Amino acid sequence: MMKKLYKLALLVTTIFILNVDMVLADSHTTYTPYPPHEPIQTGLEDTSIFYVGALVLFVLGLATLSTAKNLKGKLSR
Numbered sequence: 001m002m003k004k005l006y007k008l009a010l011l012v013t014t015i016f017i018l019n020v021d022m023v024l025a026d027s028h029t030t031y032t033p034y035p036p037h038e039p040i041q042t043g044l045e046d047t048s049i050f051y052v053g054a055l056v057l058f059v060l061g062l063a064t065l066s067t068a069k070n071l072k073g074k075l076s077r
Contacts, residue, residue, distance in 0.1 A: 017051050
């Protein structure tokens with residue numbers, strides 16, 4: 001059951017990362033009454049490194065938990 005949850009969480013995260021531009025995109029059509037969105041300059045133009053870092057830390061956390069669970073199972077015998 002937990003493997004399915006982990007796979008589902010990784011799948012959702014991957015799909016979000018791949019579609020993040022489409023989700024946060026403006027509607028650049030002539031039918032909207034609003035002007036196009038202009039983001040505030042924060043100095044972080046490319047945030048993909050944060051997504052990659054978050055995914056790496058998530059996978060490392062899952063690996064750590066899995067290793068701890070396996071070691072606990074072996075030591076309790």
